[in-house]
Amino acid sequence: MQREDIHFVAEWVEGETRTNLVISTNSGSYKINSRGPNGAAEGAARLVETFVEECQDGDIAVISGSSPPGVRSGLVAEAISALRARHIPVWLDASGELLRAGLMAGPSGIKPNIDEIRELCGYCGISFDEKNPQESATSILSRFDLGEILLTLGPRGAARITLECVETESPSVVRAGHATGAGDAFLGAYLCAQARGVGGAEALREAVAAGGNAVVTTGSTEARRKTERVAEG
Numbered sequence: 001m002q003r004e005d006i007h008f009v010a011e012w013v014e015g016e017t018r019t020n021l022v023i024s025t026n027s028g029s030y031k032i033n034s035r036g037p038n039g040a041a042e043g044a045a046r047l048v049e050t051f052v053e054e055c056q057d058g059d060i061a062v063i064s065g066s067s068p069p070g071v072r073s074g075l076v077a078e079a080i081s082a083l084r085a086r087h088i089p090v091w092l093d094a095s096g097e098l099l100r101a102g103l104m105a106g107p108s109g110i111k112p113n114i115d116e117i118r119e120l121c122g123y124c125g126i127s128f129d130e131k132n133p134q135e136s137a138t139s140i141l142s143r144f145d146l147g148e149i150l151l152t153l154g155p156r157g158a159a160r161i162t163l164e165c166v167e168t169e170s171p172s173v174v175r176a177g178h179a180t181g182a183g184d185a186f187l188g189a190y191l192c193a194q195a196r197g198v199g200g201a202e203a204l205r206e207a208v209a210a211g212g213n214a215v216v217t218t219g220s221t222e223a224r225r226k227t228e229r230v231a232e233g
Contacts, residue, residue, distance in 0.1 A: 009047075009050055009051075009054060011043050011044075011046055011047035011050065012043070013037055013040045013042075013043035013044075013068075014037060014040075014043075015036075015037025015038060015040065016034075016037055017036075017037070018033075018034050018035070018036035018037070018068065019033075019034050020032070020033050020034070020180075021033075022180045029180070031180065035068070035069055036067075036068035036069065037068055037069075038068070038069050038070060040068040040069075040070060040071060041070045041071050041072070044067060044068065044071040044075060045075060048075050048076075048078070048079045051079065052079055052082045052083060055083060055086070055088050056088075057086075057087075057088070059088055060088075060089050060090075060091070060191050060194070060195060061083050061088055061089065061090040061091070062090070062091045062092075062093065062187065062188075062191065063076055063079060063080070063090065063091070063092050063093070063094065063102065063107075064091075064092075064093035064094060064184065064187070065093070065094065066094065066095070066098065067098060073097045073098050073100075073101035073102075074101055076092070076094065076098050076101055076102040076105075077101045077102055077104055077105040078105075080092065080102055080105035080106070080107050081105045084105070084106065089108040090107050090108055091107060091108055091109050091110065091111065091187065091191065092107040092109075092110045092111075093110070093111045093183065093184075093187055095112070095116045095119070096119070099112070099116065099120060100120070100123060103144045103146075104144075106144065106145030106146065107146065108146075108147045108148075109146060109147050109148045109149060109150060110146065110149055110150070111149075111150040111151075111152065111183065111186070111187045112137075112149070112151060112152075113151075113152045113153075113154070113183065114133055114151070114152070114153055114154065117133060117136060117137050117140065117149075117151055118133070118136075120140060121136050121139070121140065124139075124140065124143060126139045126140065126143075133151060133153070133159075134151060134159045134161055134166050134168070137149045137151050137159070137161045138161055138163075138166065141161055141162070141163060142163065147162065148160060148161060148162045148200075149161040149162075150186070150187065150190060150204075150207070152182075152183055152186060152211065155171070156170060157169050157170035157171055157208050158186065158204060158207065158208050158211070160200055160201070160203075160204045162200075167200060167201050167204055169201075169204045169205050169207075169208045170208070171208055171209070171211075171212040172209070172212070180214075181214045182211045182212075182214040182215045183211065184214075185210045185211050185213065185214040186207045186208065186210055186211035186214075187207070188210070189203075189206050189207045189209070189210030189211070190203050190204065190206065190207035192206075193206045193207070
């Protein structure tokens, strides 16, 4: 990140750093995720406090991923509430308990994949429509204080869901690959487009192109290719 001139703040904790391995074979990709260090609760609390302090007017905050063992899920909700109080938009890209806890604080938006929205619907007692998951996501949107949902649909692309409309976008080319980092690239591209003043549908198009680019890029290599789908404009 220093090489890329990206500002970051590191919070040191006791224990081994979590590792995430992806093994790619001819038959598919396999993920091996470690649990992360035990006893990281204090460090996580400091990190969240620093994160909230670092956010400035005009920023878009993103809380994503999972948490180490022992870190309470309510920490995410507290961060979202603090950011909302300062009128800083905050997106949540998480699953399970973290997603459910964060939703109660009313983030600006969430970015679930198809499995995560199915699980969330089950938890909320909402019928999940396998053929039309966008409709199920709309029910989630109505129940919580959300501005929008970005629903990633794997090789089918993605959907942008608000109370006013549902917009979908399909990738220009579907190729076999692995999805590690694709969701991060998707959400990052979408929010960067919005920060430039690009509208919802066009931002979704750029996001799908970036996510697709990540899928066809080997391993964790940084994707540098042109997003041809965007260039078609």
